[in-house]
Every structure is written in structure tokens, then in C-alpha cells.
Amino acid sequence: MTYQFPPRLMQAKAAAHYLGVSLSKLRQLDLPCKRDGGNVLYDRRDLDAWADGLPYEGQPPLQAVQTPTKPKQWRTG
Secondary structure, three states, X not given: OOOOOOOOEXXXXXXXXXXXXXXXXXXXXXXXXXXXXXXXEEEHHHHHHHHHOOOOOOOOOOOOOOOOOOOOOOOOO
């Protein structure tokens, strides 16, 4: 079976293509990224949040979407 969907984590070139921006524009966006060894990876959810936060033409800017930089620590007990 073949699946056709974008991967959850993408390298910079794929992330730029996913957003429809140049690689240099992607680097200017200051999006959160993750590291796996020497790979810099962008989470598809962060890319989607950035795109969702863009205003439609002729509309006022939307509130900035905050993406967590670090998972919350859950306390037990």
C-alpha cells in the first residue's frame, strides 16, 4: 500500500516547498525547528499554524499563533 501525504517532520527544502516560499524566506520566518543529529527539521503543524495565521487579502492581520517551543511538564500526584 502506498501512502501519499506529507511527512510530519521536513527538512528545510521540503518545508519551504510545502509553504510555497523560498528557502531563504523560510529561514527569515524564525519558525521553531527540531534537530535530529545534523538534520534541522520543521514540524508540519508549525508550518500549518504559520500559514493559518496569514491574513486573507483585504483582511486585517490575525492574532499571532503561538507555537510551543518546549512541551509542558505534567505533574503527577
